[in-house]
Amino acid sequence: MHIRGWWTAILALTSIAHALPQPDALLDDAPDTHNATHLTKRDGPPQHNAEIYLGSISRPRKKRAKWGPPYTYDYDPSAGEGSLIYVIDSGFDIRHSEYKTLKHVPRWIMPKSWPRGWDDTLNDPTGHGTCVGSMIAGQKFGVAKNAELVIVKTAGAERIDKREYIDNYLEALEATADDIDAVLSNPGNGFNLGDIYINMSGSVKIGVFHRAWNSHDRDRLKSIMQRLNQKAMIFACTGNVRGIDFYGEFLGTLLGYPQLWYKELPNMRLVGMATQNGYRSKKTLNAPEGHLWAIAEDVLCANNKPSEPEIKKTGSSMASPQAVGLAAQLARLPNKPKGFPDPKSDFRGFVEQMEIQLYRDSWIRPESKGKTEGGHVMAVRLISNQFLNHCDDSDGCGCVIM
Template sequence: MYYNQKSGNGQGVNIYVVDSGMNIDHPYFEGRASNFAKCYTNLDGDCYKDYTGHGTAVGGLAVGKVVGTAQGANVTNVKCFYNAGKAGKRTNMVWVNSALQDILNDHLAKLKDKPSGWTGSVVNLSWGDDGNRDSSTAKLINNMYYAGMTVVVSAGNFRDSGVSADSTWPCNMNTICVGAINKNYEQDWYSNTGGNVTVLAPGTDVYTLDYDRTSIHHETGTSFASPIVAGIVAGFVGWEDMSNGDVDDVNKARARLAANMLTNILGDKEGSSNLDGSDNNFATNGIRHKNRKLNNPYVGVGDVIESSTYIDYNPFGFKTVTGEISLYGMAATATHKGATTTDAGSITVSINTAAITNESAALATDDPTIVFVSNSTTPASTPATTPK
């Protein structure tokens, strides 16, 4: 996965992971992980510590040694979810929106100060819900777009319950929404589908970092497909230094992702001929793409894109919505084992450096579920409802 075999790809890029906390001292982060400057919740005892493993696993797939797709990028731990035990991982919209605004402000400060070596910002959100919320989060994500920040999100894990990614948040915002495939290159049974799912990546049995030890383990869920794509995007951002702070940075990153995808090679675990509306696009970093030019790490390096200030510009048909936000609860699911080199027609695709095995981790439907509570600074006293 390296563009630069010495330093790793994604150099100079900062990936903000808004999640359940992170073990930034895991040796596979190699000192490239840090805590965000602000605290949003310490109701489980700590502003930054990961008590569930979800955030550490997500961060690992983005930047971790061996398992990550951007092994030269930095990752910032932005903890917005606390561990409520059997009640699941919880947050509220005050914390989420405050974190997104502060992340945007941090990015804007970097644009102003231009710290040495910094090449741009990517945000990963591996969660969501289908409850009604106000439109402030959509506006914040749009503001990130205008400031040149690419936001990557997971599609959700409730396909078997009839939940569509077209009605879930933040998949239905100005984001790159990622579904999950298994080792057979099939959109898996749990991965939410629909037109908002514009790219798919490995999400079933992928290796990533273990939060309470120094080892790696495997996870399953769209939560873990999303950071794989976030890391791929970080590779494009870092190589071409997309730190101008405008929509062209995001448009360029999306265009590079589109140019390096493999199209119409995926099947569907449930037998749908059209992936139930998801776009048949498989994410790659382009290093083995048949259209890559000699001495370039991926397709499209340096290509000029159409300048645009339109919020709904995107090469994949991303959708921007206004009004009420639909949120859905996403399980913190099991574990995933990455693929090495796999033939897809005449193109050899390198997914990551961990080998696929025949061992499988089932989707842990009994794992803690990310649930949104009231817009107060304290948890709601009433139990969360079951996702639809």
């Protein structure tokens, strides 16, 4: 080949190479998709040295340094104001600064009965609820820093096939449904349809189809979930690895069991776990299919031990708090476009539009063999599986395939 021909070919290959995303810099030069969304986020002060999950769901800077620690979280100073979020979990450590600095003093809901020896005071024996609550509304770790929380305390210790733990959990859900009815029936509370959210990501475990869990329990749980579905937007973790217990029967998270009805609960959204690099975690592969995905690997949150006030945790239960917090932020933004459903008259349409907004607030990781089993396309920011199939930006969704 003539020298000029070789030189032309080299230049062409070089330009192609530069155009392709580099493995270590997939997020570095990604365009800001913020302006393509229909709901415009408010500019806010940056929170430096933020956790990766906060940095990944914040509005990206057009000119920022290489994606990596320390992250910067451009948070909305009004995020979550006017929203009421029920955190169904193991409690919240009231000694922790993330609790003490919440913008609103939380209310607590306790089930009528408790397992023998269980502590029914305002605390968190396991630390799980403290982590989750801080990720929703904490001043350091929270997404919706102004949201009002209702702490629904359930027995958070792991127990299998204990009748008392099942009763405790069902009573907690019933008490939540009753409380939401009371809140909405009193205009003086200041909350309406579209203002109320539920986060379900706990750690109580039972053998779902085992002897202690009977058909009456299933019917009761389904009835309660249908009540909640009518009044609140529900976010639930998908659960991690599903296994078989020593009886040869299905073993899953108790809090995950309502997810089996998600197709019948149009206002519930499942949230799965992604790694810090944005790929779907192997731990989530056997879980129910998720609507949304968020970074939930080694994320830092509040802990219930004074000697260790912060802790890194991994699991899909760390993903749903991000989704509920972001939804609470987006829902309260002013100047919604014409045609945006009014939750008072079209609650289901409102929820569907909110999910679309969560899609639009997303970046997508390319499929990559070896990064995760099956080479699934995964999100760096919150994203839906359904959306991946038609993310071409033709409808103004503003997605970016890198």
